[in-house]
């Protein structure tokens with residue numbers, strides 16, 4: 001039984017350390033991600049826009065296949081999990097290999113073998129007695145660490161470079177882990193705030209007050225330069241600090257972050273509308289003012305007018321759901337319900353400010369639903385300005401940034417350093433120089449040539465008859 | 471002309487075109503010259519046939535012209551940076567001219583040849599220059615088109631006012647520049663590898679891409695089950711067909727002399743391997759840091775971000791495939807590695823340009 005388990009463990013290890021598996025997994029992830037750029041994802045797209053694009057049926061199919069939320073779908077997460085395992089296993093295996101490499105000492109190599117190296121050079125002639133210290137000095141000047149072994153100089157540099165790509169792969173795992181921590185324990189919300197609002201956050205022992213917000217334009221221009229919001233942190237009824245945030249410069253306090261994220265007029269949330277009311281026979285009842293989610297009473301008629309919703313840019317989907325195409329005041333519409341004194345709903349309708357929309361709606365409704373007791377027109381509207389704050393709590397941030405740091409370090413080390421080794425064999429009538437670099441870079445040929453030239457210039461070999469080997 | 475930069479970009483457009491012609495002459499006449507010399511020594515071709523033109527060292531002149539073009543566009547880029555800084559009232563001191571499509575295109579037409587110049591000095595494979603200078607010329611021509619027109623610089627929007635953005639874009643642009651040189655070298659490599667059959671292969675590849683873009687994707691987009699199935703089958707057929715063609719061409723061709731290819735393959739690898747850290751660090755790390763400051767998250771699967779990830783992943787596949795399957799394999803595996811490099815560059819183009827036409831995203835500025 002134990003042997004069996006061991007075998008399974010070994011097979012699993014072999015499976016997960018395969019680079020072919022890595023290639024397959026990375027390709028699959030890339031393919032799904034590509035699909036995710038072609039099909040709009042839920043996070044950026046409203047239901048109505050899907051329906052407008054694919055129709056109700058298509059949207060349902062997409063949804064069933066989880067194609068509207070690919071990056072949260074079970075198959076994507078499954079692939080990611082496999083990939084993370086793959087990466088971790090690979091890193092483990094590679095780390096072992098790197099460790100063995102690190103431990104592998106540089107040893108004596110016979111001069112005949114040295115001559116067979118790709119980078120190799122022999123100087124023959126009678127060699128001075130102080131050749132060795134002079135050559136050692138040259139090598140040290142080039143940053144090599146030098147040892148001597150049986151009249152052979154063993155020089156090397158950047159052996160640790162071998163760990164660079166391991167550090168990189170490990171850091172990828174760390175970044176993925178940090179992202180997971182944020183996903184699991186993080187917190188994110190979007191707040192629309194007006195002047196003087198105090199924001200309280202679940203789990204936080206402080207509150208944040210919105211003092212004021214404003215935007216700045218470029219000089220002599222309509223272009224906005226920046227949006228700013230002045231925030232004050234309040235803890236135990238004391239004002240701790242005040243900071244003006246702007247786009248790209250959030251407030252960070254106790255692990256919470258406040259970002260300037262939007263700015264505008266809060267039509268949908270807090271519009272204040274002026275409605276003109278008429279009886280069915282055309283008698284004007286006057287103009288009334290009310291806000292969204294609230295309404296006003298008309299005592300003379302003994303009715304209550306409730307304002308259900310305000311859409312700044314009214315449009316209908318294929319299956320007649322009303323939505324706001326944009327947040328601009330293009331085609332304002334308000335949804336009203338009228339109740340009698342007993343709370344019985346007498347009618348409900350949309351009222352428009354564009355006259356042709358109003359006419360179209362009234363004629364359509366008259367055809368479908370017959371006469372209504374009142375007619376309503378939208379004659380005026382205002383809404384307060386708001387600042388939109390994205391608020392997050394991000395416990396994974398330090399982990400992710402730590403990972404980022406070592407992603408950079410690892411990759412740069414891997415890119416710019418390659419372990420180099422030089423053997424110099426000195427005998428009475430010959431000096432053999434041979435070099436090796438991990439991964440056999442072209443650029444090493446230059447360094448090798450330079451080293452050889454410098455050694456030649458030392459004049460430690462009399463009657464030099466140099467001979468290029470290979 | 472009100473803006474100095476615009477003048478210099480026009481000048482560099484002309485200059486890159488001239489450079490492109492020089493490189494082209496080098497490829498056409500330079501190599502025929504070599505072949506003719508060979509012919510003369512073997513006694514096949516009589517000496518003195520149209521000597522005149524091919525006597526000129528076109529390669530040397532091409533490199534000189536390249537340097538002149540780079541110098542001109544350097545002035546253009548510096549001038550544009552100053553103009554943009556003035557227009558933005560220097561809200562953030564380090565402003566690279568990378569805030570509109572026009573600016574990125576002109577910036578690319580400076581950086582891509584510059585990076586290529588460095589790689590050319592290292593590897594001396596000047597055929598790549600045809601592609602690189604041609605690309606620079608096309609980019610500048612596109613930038614000069616009326617819809618992107620060299621308009622007056624305007625103040626940069628608030629979301630772009632960040633040092634991290636500058637660093638992020640700079641790294642990505644450098645990465646793309648390396649990839650572009652790498653792609654040019656890949657073309658030369660494939661040309662050498664498959665000789666004239668490359669036309670067949672690229673013809674087939676273009677045909678397949680066109681079929682995918684105009685038939686497979688729209689078919690899939692209908693979301694009707696049978697049509698999705700049909701598009702899947704079509705895609706599989708295309709892949710199989712192309713793979714088969716590749717194998718066929720490979721088998722039919724002469725065995726490739728690896729020595730002839732080795733140097734080019736190394737240039738492809740070095741360009742891609744140098745580009746990868748810039749692209750990946752610039753995109754995943756600096757992009758993430760900036761996105762966290764501006765939009766409150768490092769990563770949000772925004773289409774442009776995602777496309778960048780796809781690109782980085784394709785290049786990661788390329789690097790690993792080369793590592794394990796061996797670039798030195800003169801057989802089909804070596805060829806596959808080269809085609810992965812092509813795929814990588816297609817992904818670069820998709821993430822950089824294509825995505826803007828497929829989807830709206832937060833990154834609509836570049």
Ligand code: HEM
Pocket residue numbers: 016017018019020021022026083086087090091094165169172414743746783786789790793
């Ligand atoms: C998205 C994920 C990954 C990225 C971006 C990545 C990136 C890289 C890069 C840039 C290199 C250097 C290649 C070169 O110098 O030519 C490399 C090497 C390597 N990678 Fe990955 N890698 C990833 C995942 C993996 C996985 C999952 C495995 C395990 C199967 C793996 C195993 C290796 C190995 C063994 C090397 C060889 C290093 C050497 O000896 O030079 N990598 N990787």
